[in-house]
Amino acid sequence: MRAEIVSVGDELLKGQRVNTNAAFMAGALAGIGVAVDRIVACSDREDEIAVVLAESLDRADLVLVTGGLGPTRDDRTRTAVQQLLGRGLELSEEVFAQLEARMKQRGLEVSDSLRDQAMVIEGSHVIPNTKGSAAGMIIPCKERFKNHYLILMPGVPSEMRAMMELTVIPYFTALSSSVIRHSPIKTLGIGESKLAGMIVDIEDRLPEGTTLAYLPHAAGVNLMISTIGRERDRVDCDNRSVVEAIVSMTGKFIYATSEVTLEETIGGMLSARGMTVAVAESCTGGLVASRLTDVPGSSDYFLQGFVVYSNEAKEKTLGVPRETIETFGAVSEKVARAMAMGCLEKSGADFALSTTGIAGPSGGSPEKPVGMLCLAIAKKTSGILLSKTLMMHGDRELNKLRFSEAVLGELWQCLRNG
Amino acid sequence: MRAEIVSVGDELLKGQRVNTNAAFMAGALAGIGVAVDRIVACSDREDEIAVVLAESLDRADLVLVTGGLGPTRDDRTRTAVQQLLGRGLELSEEVFAQLEARMKQRGLEVSDSLRDQAMVIEGSHVIPNTKGSAAGMIIPCKERFKNHYLILMPGVPSEMRAMMELTVIPYFTALSSSVIRHSPIKTLGIGESKLAGMIVDIEDRLPEGTTLAYLPHAAGVNLMISTIGRERDRVDCDNRSVVEAIVSMTGKFIYATSEVTLEETIGGMLSARGMTVAVAESCTGGLVASRLTDVPGSSDYFLQGFVVYSNEAKEKTLGVPRETIETFGAVSEKVARAMAMGCLEKSGADFALSTTGIAGPSGGSPEKPVGMLCLAIAKKTSGILLSKTLMMHGDRELNKLRFSEAVLGELWQCLRNG
Numbered sequence: 001m002r003a004e005i006v007s008v009g010d011e012l013l014k015g016q017r018v019n020t021n022a023a024f025m026a027g028a029l030a031g032i033g034v035a036v037d038r039i040v041a042c043s044d045r046e047d048e049i050a051v052v053l054a055e056s057l058d059r060a061d062l063v064l065v066t067g068g069l070g071p072t073r074d075d076r077t078r079t080a081v082q083q084l085l086g087r088g089l090e091l092s093e094e095v096f097a098q099l100e101a102r103m104k105q106r107g108l109e110v111s112d113s114l115r116d117q118a119m120v121i122e123g124s125h126v127i128p129n130t131k132g133s134a135a136g137m138i139i140p141c142k143e144r145f146k147n148h149y150l151i152l153m154p155g156v157p158s159e160m161r162a163m164m165e166l167t168v169i170p171y172f173t174a175l176s177s178s179v180i181r182h183s184p185i186k187t188l189g190i191g192e193s194k195l196a197g198m199i200v201d202i203e204d205r206l207p208e209g210t211t212l213a214y215l216p217h218a219a220g221v222n223l224m225i226s227t228i229g230r231e232r233d234r235v236d237c238d239n240r241s242v243v244e245a246i247v248s249m250t251g252k253f254i255y256a257t258s259e260v261t262l263e264e265t266i267g268g269m270l271s272a273r274g275m276t277v278a279v280a281e282s283c284t285g286g287l288v289a290s291r292l293t294d295v296p297g298s299s300d301y302f303l304q305g306f307v308v309y310s311n312e313a314k315e316k317t318l319g320v321p322r323e324t325i326e327t328f329g330a331v332s333e334k335v336a337r338a339m340a341m342g343c344l345e346k347s348g349a350d351f352a353l354s355t356t357g358i359a360g361p362s363g364g365s366p367e368k369p370v371g372m373l374c375l376a377i378a379k380k381t382s383g384i385l386l387s388k389t390l391m392m393h394g395d396r397e398l399n400k401l402r403f404s405e406a407v408l409g410e411l412w413q414c415l416r417n418g
Numbered sequence: 419m420r421a422e423i424v425s426v427g428d429e430l431l432k433g434q435r436v437n438t439n440a441a442f443m444a445g446a447l448a449g450i451g452v453a454v455d456r457i458v459a460c461s462d463r464e465d466e467i468a469v470v471l472a473e474s475l476d477r478a479d480l481v482l483v484t485g486g487l488g489p490t491r492d493d494r495t496r497t498a499v500q501q502l503l504g505r506g507l508e509l510s511e512e513v514f515a516q517l518e519a520r521m522k523q524r525g526l527e528v529s530d531s532l533r534d535q536a537m538v539i540e541g542s543h544v545i546p547n548t549k550g551s552a553a554g555m556i557i558p559c560k561e562r563f564k565n566h567y568l569i570l571m572p573g574v575p576s577e578m579r580a581m582m583e584l585t586v587i588p589y590f591t592a593l594s595s596s597v598i599r600h601s602p603i604k605t606l607g608i609g610e611s612k613l614a615g616m617i618v619d620i621e622d623r624l625p626e627g628t629t630l631a632y633l634p635h636a637a638g639v640n641l642m643i644s645t646i647g648r649e650r651d652r653v654d655c656d657n658r659s660v661v662e663a664i665v666s667m668t669g670k671f672i673y674a675t676s677e678v679t680l681e682e683t684i685g686g687m688l689s690a691r692g693m694t695v696a697v698a699e700s701c702t703g704g705l706v707a708s709r710l711t712d713v714p715g716s717s718d719y720f721l722q723g724f725v726v727y728s729n730e731a732k733e734k735t736l737g738v739p740r741e742t743i744e745t746f747g748a749v750s751e752k753v754a755r756a757m758a759m760g761c762l763e764k765s766g767a768d769f770a771l772s773t774t775g776i777a778g779p780s781g782g783s784p785e786k787p788v789g790m791l792c793l794a795i796a797k798k799t800s801g802i803l804l805s806k807t808l809m810m811h812g813d814r815e816l817n818k819l820r821f822s823e824a825v826l827g828e829l830w831q832c833l834r835n836g
Contacts, residue, residue, distance in 0.1 A: 009631075010629065010631050010644075011631055011633055011642065012440075012441070012444070012457065013444055013453070013454040013455065013456075013457065014444055014445065014448045014454070014600065014642070014644065015440075015441045015442060015443070015444030015445025015446070015447075015448055015454075016441075016445070016600075016631075016633065016642055017441065018436060018437070018438050018441040019436070019437050019440065019441070019457075020436050022430075022437065023430070023433045023434075023435065023436040023437070024433065025433070026430070026431055026432055026433030027433025027434070028433070029433075030432050030433055035431070036431040036432070036433075037431065037460070037461065037466075038431075038458060038459065038460050038470070039430065039431065039437070039458070039459040040456060040457070040459075041440070041456065041457035042455070042456050044631075048455075052456070070610060070632070070634070071610065071611045071614070072610060072611070072614045072632050073614070073621065074630075074631060074632065102811075106809065106811075113611070131812065131813070131816070155634075156634055156635075156636075157636075158636060158813075158816055213432075213434055215434065279704075279725075281704075285707055285708050285710070285712070285716075285720075285723075286697075286699075286704030286705065286706070286707030286708035286710075286711065286723050286725065287704065287708040288704070289699075289703055289704030289707075289708075289725040290702070290703050290704035290705040290707075290708045290818070292703070292704075293703025293704065293725070293727065293777075293818075294703070294814065294815055294818070296778070296779050296780060296814055297780065298703075298727075299727055299728070299781075302703075302727050303727060303728045303730075303731055304724070304725055304726050304727050304728060304731035304735060305703075305704050305723070305724070305725030305727075306722070306723070306724065306725070306735075307697075307704065307707040307711070307722055307723030307724070307725070308722050309711065309716075309717055309720050309721060309722050309723075310717070310721050310722060312721075312766075313721055313722035313765065316764075317722060317724075317764065346734075346735065347731065359711075360714070361714050362714065362715065363717075396712065396714055397712055400708070400711075400712070
């Protein structure tokens with residue numbers, strides 16, 4: 001099966017929004033062996049939507065459309081599709097009931113406009129919206145576009161993503177004759193070129209149908225091993241052999257071979273041991289705590305966080321000695337160590353992490369430039385386990401992210417080593 | 419003038435890269451009054467590039483292309499253009515001299531392949547590459563595409579951006595006769611349909627050349643008012659009149675009419691008054707502190723944050739009375755108020771915010787379901803300013819984001835009201 005993606009919205013054409021939706025959909029389709037041939041962004045105008053959809057439906061088996069499904073006047077996708085396919089609307093009792101339940105749950109009155117929102121294209125398979133109100137549709141086409149499918153989804157990323165994962169991907173997986181297996185390999189503390197150098201021999205001898213992609217992101221690089229073929233056993237075996245070869249070469253940099261985050265990995269390790277963690281943050285400003293608490297069930301092991309931005313807060317809240325700050329500066333391993341020890345004591349946690357650094361853009365000096373991070377990790381039973389000084393090279397938000405990745409990475413190392 | 423953008427590259431179609439280049443180019447073109455009608459991402463294949471370029475050149479005055487200009491085998495854009503326009507290549511002495519100088523500067527030998535890299539399409543205007551080696555080209559077309567321009571640039575974002583800023587935008591500004599103005603309106607605490615209902619009369623009577631777009635995001639909806647025309651004064655006046663009309667109807671929901679974030683707006687208000695803030699977070703897990711400290715210079719007004727996840731931390735760190743937690747539960751306005759007061763006292767800040775709630779997916783009950791948030795705001799000079807209980811409907815990360823938006827929104831209200 002071959003697909004095209006149509007992203008509807010003037011905001012894309014004006015450069016007001018980056019089209020992240022298309023990349024997500026393309027990645028998800030690649031995951032079930034469906035190749036995307038084109039991605040087209042077009043305006044909200046009804047006639048333009050109809051023209052673009054007709055062109056894409058002429059070429060592709062599947063045309064995935066996002067945007068223009070909301071309740072406002074500039075949402076014209078549904079009407080454009082009616083015009084293109086010559087179909088009417090019908091009430092979806094399922095969507096209506098869901099919308100009604102949502103309104104009641106929120107104590108809102110059921111308005112007339114609800115019926116309008118529950119109208120779908122005739123003959124379509126409804127895609128439930130678990131995150132919002134506009135329903136999606138899978139529309140099997142007839143006549144001119146026979147055997148082709150039009151898939152309509154809202155442009156709100158969280159709504160579209162849930163629809164892709166819960167409905168669209170399962171629906172078309174069942175129709176696709178290829179089997180595919182993707183294995184992520186998530187690494188930490190190694191750059192793209194060094195990693196590529198380590199696995200060059202594996203990359204030169206990939207089995208047929210298997211590809212290896214480097215997925216660099218703000219704080220490191222992950223790999224994706226994809227194998228496509230007709231037989232499930234063969235695909236699984238080829239894919240696994242490559243993953244195992246890479247793990248054997250680069251294992252010490254790998255924190256996961258599945259789709260889990262670093263904070264989930266750490267959470268799992270802490271839970272398994274019945275241990276707890278607390279954090280003391282200066283330059284990361286709460287981001288480390290926020291990442292740890294993004295994990296469902298993190299209240300089992302995350303006790304508390306201290307965001308000690310001012311020197312006074314470092315002293316008063318965590319008992320960092322004023323003379324340590326005055327002698328070594330707030331950004332120093334000495335202060336990071338004192339923060340970690342104070343955090344351990346105040347929280348009673350098994351592990352305490354600390355960060356102090358300069359996220360930028362201001363606050364840097366020749367000795368302590370923007371991007372400098374001091375971190376420490378302390379353990380209840382042994383005191384300070386380590387402290388380090390690192391340099392990052394990004395803007396403020398990127399530095400915060402890389403700082404948080406660095407300290408979480410160190411905790412992961414400590415947990416793995418004992 | 420009307421434009422289309424063509425982004426060449428298999429990595430876009432596989433979802434391995436988000437097309438940020440297209441948004442940058444579209445925004446830059448919008449800035450000189452050139453409307454973009456379509457953005458197309460297509461594969462690296464030479465025949466496919468030629469087909470897509472032909473379609474775009476048939477429709478648009480300008481077609482901007484990125485990608486496929488490098489020295490490797492999968493870079494086929496130049497050949498595709500030769501095929502499409504029936505033109506040969508010619509050596510650009512300018513590009514050759516620049517490449518040669520680069521090589522010498524780096525102490526590298528001048529290789530034969532340098533001449534190949536300096537070959538440009540006959541009759542093109544060279545776009546110097548100040549950040550890399552592949553030259554760009556502005557190609558005035560003839561015959562079938564008469565008076566249309568094809569603009570070729572590399573896909574490396576920094577190289578393309580420099581080319582746009584230094585050459586492409588100045589070149590076409592001189593040829594464009596339109597001016598354009600965009601004004602964002604950023605709102606809080608109001609949904610898309612309610613907002614649309616409030617401004618329906620304004621939307622019905624937009625001046626010619628002015629459009630109004632809804633930009634919904636996870637925690638609310640923003641508006642973008644765009645006006646295009648021939649005279650700068652007229653465009654500015656029409657645009658401003660719409661913005662003013664919307665502000666007068668919905669002002670209480672608007673926190674900004676420029677491209678700033680809520681946390682930047684709050685930061686600006688606090689800085690202007692010389693006031694400080696501290697936060698006490700349970701369910702938001704550090705996200706409120708992290709958002710506040712995303713703003714450069716936030717150390718001027720952000721003192722500290724307490725992430726009190728466990729009940730014990732709420733008691734020990736912030737002095738929330740155990741009996742309050744036992745009687746009313748950790749998720750209650752009483753506890754939120756005690757957290758805010760404790761935070762005020764411990765931090766010495768002028769304002770203290772608190773959040774306690776259930777982000778999910780577990781931890782909910784019939785009385786206190788997932789998505790429930792209790793928040794409070796306290797002020798040094800007046801004690802508790804407000805506490806509230808709200809309900810959100812998202813997954814864990816979305817709830818955290820909406821919780822943080824809610825409490826920051828309340829602080830913004832407090833700051834605005836006095």
